[in-house]
Amino acid sequence: MGSPLGDFIRTTRDSIQPQSLGLPDHGRRRSPGLRRSDLAARAGISVEYLTRIEQGRDRNPSVVVVNALADALSLNSSERDHLRYLTKITGGACPTHTRPAPPRREVRPSVLETLRLLEPGIAMVTNRLGDVLAHTSGYESVTCGTGLLDTDTPNLTRYVFTDPRARTFFTDWDAVADEQAFDLWLGPSVANSEWFTTELARVAGPDFTRRLNRHVVPRRGALRLSHPSGYELQLLRETLELPSDAQQLIVLLPADDSTAQAVDRLRRGSHGRLRVIS
Template sequence: MGTPLGDFVRAKRDSIQPETLGLPERGRRRSPGLRRVDLAARAGISVEYLTRIEQGRDRNPSVAVVNALADALSLDRAERDHLRYLAKITGGACTAHARPAPARRDVRPSVRQTLRLLEPGIAVVTNRLGDILAHTIGYETLTGGTGLLDDDAPNLTRYVFTDPRARAFFADWDAVADEQAFDLWRGPSVENSEWLTAELAPVAGPEFTRRLNRHVVPRRGTLRLNHPTGPGLRLTRETLDLTEDAQQLVVFLPADDETARNLERLGERPRLRAIS
């Protein structure tokens, strides 16, 4: 049985063409990407040890080995952070047998006060599992008619993968789907991630499972939305991590003047200054 760490290392190895690392092409091969022997050599470890990591038979590689693999795979900063995080949860996975508890859903009073101060702006508090815990009226206006807030306990991840309206609402649905799947790995604990995926996977299907297991680190560029009333919107997201709560506060800002005008018409709100 594999591990998240092994899956990520193997997926990155398969995605790398040898010539991009200055390695010679060794002829046709059955699987794509970088050979194990080449990655092991670059990382300064044995092929046997690399195989054990990829197959999940070694769950506790040292910090030095994890850093060597990051260097050998030429990971960027976000990918390095993800690799270290997966090494951490993989190492502790074998001791996690307690029944998983649901993710925290209460929002601190000071955070709710912050949302009130942000009105009539567009802001939302979520946890890493996609639960929408609190939001401004501006966020409700933005998502009105999309079905996102229809449930008693709305969840953005479930909406993206199970509601057909999400594919129309998010102009770059594939990128948003990658973001939501990736964020499950950053849940309050690996147990909570497993708790949600056990509930979500049966209804979300293979599209969700495939994205979750390939560990694509999202770039989180401009968010493009197609509002049901017609206007296209381009939004920039500013995220404040509420670390002690395992939550995040996301503020949405118009990325251009046209979006600012469209938002003003949507909510008859005061004019918002586009960011440059």
């Protein structure tokens, strides 16, 4: 049985072309990317030890080893953060067979007041599992008709992977799907994330599982939406982390004049209000 840390190291190694690191190309081989022996040599560890880490048989590598692997894989800062996070949860996670208590859904009054001050802008409060906990009328106007907010407990991740309308609504659906899958690794707790991914995998299928285990660190560029009314929207994203609540306040801003005009028309046609979803 593997581990999140081992999966990340292996998939990253498989994605690296030896020539990009100044290593010789050994010709055709059964698996793509960097050889395990080459990575071990660059990190200064044995092949046998690297194999144990990748296969999940060693779940507590030292900080020195983790940093050496990050250097050997030429990881950027975001990828290094993810590697350290996976090291932490791999070493500390305990398997569980019972459903844990759900993450908190309450939004603090001060956060709600901040959301009210953002009206009629486009903003929402969510957590890493994708639960939409509160949103402005502006957010409702740009998602109206897409099905995203149709349920009593809307969840963006579930919507992206299980609602066919999401593939039309999100112009760059592949990038959004990678983002939502990646964020599950940063969920409110390891236990909650594992339970949610297990439940979602049953209905979302192998594409969800594949994206989850690729550990692709998203770039999070502008969000492009194809609204059912015919408007093409391009929105910039600003995120305020609320670490004590394991939540995020996300604000979406028009990236150009045409988007601003379209958003204004959508607002005039909407009669929404600030909504807290309990």
